[in-house]
Amino acid sequence: MKLSDFGYELPPERIAAQPARPRDSARLLHVAGELRDWRVRDLPGLLRRGDLLVVNDTRVIPAQLSAYRGAARIGITLDRRRDDGSWRVLLRNARRVKAGDVLVIDPQFSAEVLEVLEGGAAFLRFVADDFYAALARSGALALPPYIARPEGITAQDKADYQTMFAANEGAVAAPTAGLHFTEALAEALAAAGVEIVRVTLHVGAGTFLPVRVEELAEHRMHAERGFVSPEAAAKINAVRAAGGRIVPVGTTALRVIESAAGDDGLVQPFDGETDIFILPGYRFKVADLLFTNFHLPHSTLLMLVSAFAGVERIRAAYAHAIAAGYRFYSYGDACLLEKA
Template sequence: MSDALRTADFDFDLPDGLIAQEPARPRDAARMLVVAGGGPRDAGVRDLPAMLRPGDVMVVNDTKVIPARLHARRGEARIEVMLNRSEGGGIWHALVRNARRLRAGDVIAVEGAETCTAKVLEAPEGGAVRLDFGPDPAPLAAALEQAGEVPLPPYIARPEGPRGADREDYQTIFAARPGAVAAPTASLHFTPALLDAVSAAGVARATVTLHVGAGTFLPMRAEDPRAHRLHAEWGEVTEEAASAINAARAAGGRIVAIGTTALRLLESAAAEDGTILPFRGLTDLFLLPGHRFRTADLLMTNFHLPKSTLFMLVCAFSGTDRMKAAYAHAVAQGYRFYSYGDASLLERAA
């Protein structure tokens, strides 16, 4: 990596009016900026099948967003809890507002589901804490259903809280395994019709799981991005998925990662020669310019925040200068940004 890497180098101007507050309807009506070959080209998500080839394999993330934001009390103190990652046995890593009010041994009660309580296992550090909800999963499951809120990103304005439609809008067509607190947003664009068109184009599909954590929303505070640490997220690449991806590549097909979560997991599971190995566990892989990508040939992803870890990732994948030019084009052409926004299809830099 370059010794001159600075967070400020990944800044750009973004008008507030371009931050999408609602998804495109229908989902596959969104625009898509294609960054491959020469300069950026304007297209639509429905054009994706025509840009793929028979024998390619599309890798999707089947994580399912849970209503992970809970309001709780310790005595009279109100506390907001964002569940982040299950550690098993009823223990969760969580991010907490008003964490300074908590001490190890405290018990908090979830509002709206008073039979659900959790014990603080250790003093919070930087707003992060481990909570023990007990070995019986039923009270927490009921609390999430009764009182949990969809953990929308902070840039989607919902002063009165998430709307009823957000429960469906902020869930992908692939969602099957509960555990994420943020959606793998590139997948929000897919519809049954689009999937049928992709299949008709001779493109295979492999499914992996990465439970996206709340750390994806945390701002970059370090001047040198290499000083930033990602929260670990749990992921799995099954033997079946690894075999399908490797077989497609061996036959000359391309790997098309749908979303940065799929890409990060593939890179976490890859051997030095790019072979995908079965993987099950935590990853905190931070992809910065200078990383040598071994897996995906194409990446479909939404447009990301200035100075964010995900904008750095797309710069690493396609080249910083090329992505800065592409984002300038997207702003000039009025593309919609972030989770409910438009898509881009990126070619890996040579």
């Protein structure tokens, strides 16, 4: 398949700069045999008693840092934490950086360069009394580039760009489908007999990088760290065995449970990195429906939803959403996809 197969034209005014308020008032496009317009708060009526929502409980960290190597200012974007406590990062203005250099972020927060990789990446070991406290002090939120904040990230963004499920620190970007959920919606889902289980996928900096090859077989996905607890795996398997449907909230939740599943569709406990790249033709092992946002043209996420719901159905759904004034991307509206 080719990159050009996954393009579409989006009027700039369709890119959401702010989320809907309240969050569950966002619009929801149900994509099945036909297209139907709803609100996110209508989700309980679109699901069945016994269905299971799988949510990503990663918590977004302030992943952008500025450091100095002597007089040179170096930009750092955290990507993912390694088992030894070091981090894979992306560096900017770092042509002369080499292993052994120390990058000073503030008087109590620095990083030693362990290894310089290709493409501006590196492994760093951070030095701080409390790493996450140091991040909160010196880091900045890494909003997607299409959300313009010329005056800088606002306090409102720090609240808006975090889901109600956020618990495990480590994501560079939010699992944005989860941004639509509220306590009221969770209560309505429970009353309708729809349960929620939590998994974790720490969204990495690679989510912001474009696909740079036309032949998609040549693309290499960035790796991200994921976790599925034994309890979560058992719950997913039990619901499937009882005839309930598995509904990932977002492509991140879908990717981690598909990574944790065997060919028999049974989900196993998972603690590791996944670079699963889902294209049309992929056989889904676990997910039955998918609740997700509207994704960028030429993105791996648009390829994933096209694999799930069907290429032509997604093209029709996106054309409908644009014509009907839906809002797109991280702060935009949502869709509920039935599997093709």
